[in-house]
Amino acid sequence: MATTTSGGAPPARTFFGHPWGLATLFFTEMWERFSFYGLRAILVLFLVAPPADAGLGMAEGTAKALLGVYMSMVYFVALPGGWIADRVLGARRAVLIGCVVIMCGHIAMAIPGGAGFVYLGLLLIIIGTGLLKPNISTMVGKLYEGQSEARRDSAFSLFYMGINIGSLAPFVVGYLGQEINWHLGFGVAALGMAFGLVQYVLGGRHLRGVGEAPGHRLTPDERRTFVRGLLAGLAVLAVAVLVAALAGVLTIDGVTVALTVLAVAVPIAYFGYLFRSHEVTEVERVRLRAYVWLFAAAAVFWMIADQAAGPLNLFAQEKVDLSVFGWRMPSSWTQNINPIMIICLSAVFAWLWLRLGDRVGTAQKFAFALVVTGLSFVVMSMAAAAASGGAKVSLLWLLAVYLLQVVGELSLSPVGLAITTRLAPRAFASQMMGMWFLATAAGDAVGGQVARLQEPWGDVPYFLVLGLSTIAAGGALFLFARTLRRLIGEDRPEAAVPAR
Template sequence: MATPTSAGATSGRTFFGHPWGLATLFFTELWERFSFYGLRAILVLFLIAPPADSGLGMAEGTAKALLGVYMAMVYFVALPGGWVADRILGARRAVLVGGIVIMCGHLSMAVPGGAGFVYLGLMLIILGTGLLKPNISTMVGKLYDGEPDARRDSAFSIFYMGINIGSLAPFLVGYLGQDVNWHVGFGAAAVGMALGLAQYVIGGRHLRGVGDRPGNPLTPAERTRVFRTVGLVLALVAAVLAAFAAMGRLTVDGVTVALTALAIVVPVAYFAFMFRSPEVSGEERVKLRAYVWLFVAAALFWMIFDQAAGPLNIFAQQKVDLTILGWDMPSSWTQNINPILIICFSAVFAWLWVRLGDRVGTPHKFAFALVMCGLSFVVMSIASNAAAGGVRISLLWLIAVYLLQTLGELCLSPVGLSVTTRLAPQAFASQMMGVWFLATAAGDAVGGQVARFQGALGDVAYFLLLGALTVAAGVVMFLFVRALRRLMGEDRAPAADPAGTRA
């Protein structure tokens, strides 16, 4: 891996031809994703498991909605997490603090003390991920300031491969959770985050000062106003929660619906705020218009894609033949199919984006991703029909579903991270990465609520309806590719678009 570098790269020790700082961020994110995806693979199964099996015994619809809102909030808090890094901590310290809080959350989940420890653990993981997730991605982008977009895309594809190596956590966490004890599985996730923290501290010297200081630190007067405002908001939230609790309306279903509404309203309000901000230039505002359409496409993609942890996970447990040579494979292991496919194809796509260069733009990739994701649910509809009458179907059906989703994911997720660092207004650099994760938050929250209708519609109609809607959205986006590329500046030579390489 110590290879000569091409134009724009850093000389000396490299990581697959990239700066060695990418390796530090790669492995930190790998272990954080190990903890996240390990929990994700067993959470809904733990929630619906009867108390006799150490579960919480929730109704399926409520468990799916809670899972969706949990995943949504993990990404939702990326926006304030980016703001904290921009104005107070700096990205580097924000990642460190976030990792510590995440580890504490998983330790709380590992305590077999009932629902209280579970909800506390989920809350801590949400808060910690909000600090870590957007800022570690921003640091990757900052390593490539002034370098070609294709090289940044290649780096994010390699970084994304690390995410998906960590996503293989269900092999260990899933086995421990389902076959040993749920809380032992949660404890394994905590150990993974601890390893990530150790690696981040040891490898920090390779980051070349990236993220050491806030990009736009608060003035003393601003700091006083911010802390006063935060205190008032927290007091208001506490008062509202107390009032609902007194009326007997503080239920899991009520909270999930309220948080879903929040996940939709906040990005709309934040985009409106950025468009009106005097800190955003005219050229940046034009690119922001294109980004709104990419945001909507991403939200729809994640609404479908992230149902893997809920409806598809339960489907695997109840309707897929998981017997291998007489051994019953834990159903959570099916959550490994996607990251295995990602690992197989990440290097290919990293090479492909460099090879294609500017001939295939970001809107092309997003449109293709929507079509692939929609087709995966069409296949799920066919698989559901085959499983009618209590017949357990072959695992190959789920492999086909995840293959289609993987092809879409590789066209949208790493490319979306890259285009966000490129189109971000200078005044909102870290916060813009948080805005990107709001697309996932909105999609996951809505997906969790939509999943409530699966029982009423039936599996066949449910998957077919969502799949057809997503394919149609992808086709519509293909029709507007040229207009979007024009707004983004992708139809101009790099020299004519100096803002295009901003991260």
């Protein structure tokens, strides 16, 4: 952090060489991620814990599917959240309201009132994150209008480091939840979101007006049409829930399957809408064709990487030796391995992308991410084989798995944020950030259902099949990397996307 001067101008405060507005967004996202990852680290453990231990006593398959769908919906609602910012609220107010709603959701989770409060809390967190997550990333991108893509990638890598500092929440939330009381852990997550809210309000003056106005405000006629459509949609949903309840299929398993289908179908339908929209230019449409393949690659990546909170978390609790000098650390602490490694390596990758410049294209980075992440599950299958005799395995196995996944994540996730802000059609800027998070939604939802296969297949075949399939997907993407580079315009400096 420093100040800079230009001639006789007063010193301008900077954040590691970037505008101070990045610091406001950095810390807001950091505290939101603290609350999210703190909850995520103990949620599946809480769901499967018996009522005697103050848990909900769910079957493992159902708990993993519910966790997968919850994480999916958190990202799924980023699309309507982006639309609301683009058309109604503006990104800045959408983030503010999202902070408040998320905090209320964690407060509901902290109330020991049974499953009803748990489901209410998860619903509120989903809604609030949909308003916050896509729009705060869009605001980061808008801070760098007219600047180089390398500088934008560097900024997103720093922003991503903030995400992962917040992801260290399991040290606090995990310990309090597992060792003292589940709901105390949930309460600390709520406190973290309160810190984020206060910081965002106090730091708003540094954003230089970014996100204050909607990009394409609804006309009065459009607003009336939207309200009618929303009411009709809610009515259809209410009827569908009633029919499902009367038919006896309104169960946790039934809901998770239905939401998984929704998470896959919506991005397919929305891409179709974008390709037909008169607001998308021919140049933007060409680049959207390339973006579809990057989207699919990201969905495959997150299907594997986000199994850390479910199958890998339970594997750590049941089959990993967690003793440290005679003290057994909470299994939720293994969820900190990923963010610690990302914090250590984020600056390295930010420097690497600046160093490589345009010599390595986005598709190549994505393909590499899939290959190394697939290798992580091959290693995981070896760990499962070592634990098949009943003996607990060394924590070093998980360290190796997470190291490979971190290398993959840093090659895909911050780069994906940056390429989305670059390729988004002008009329759909925040919505396209929502589309990027739909890749995570689809991957998490499918991953939650795929995790049901772990018990009937066994650990070794389960991890091995998923790992080899992901490696194959990465290899296929490598074959088409040059074509995608041409469609994006990365092979021609003069074809770079103009600043917006």
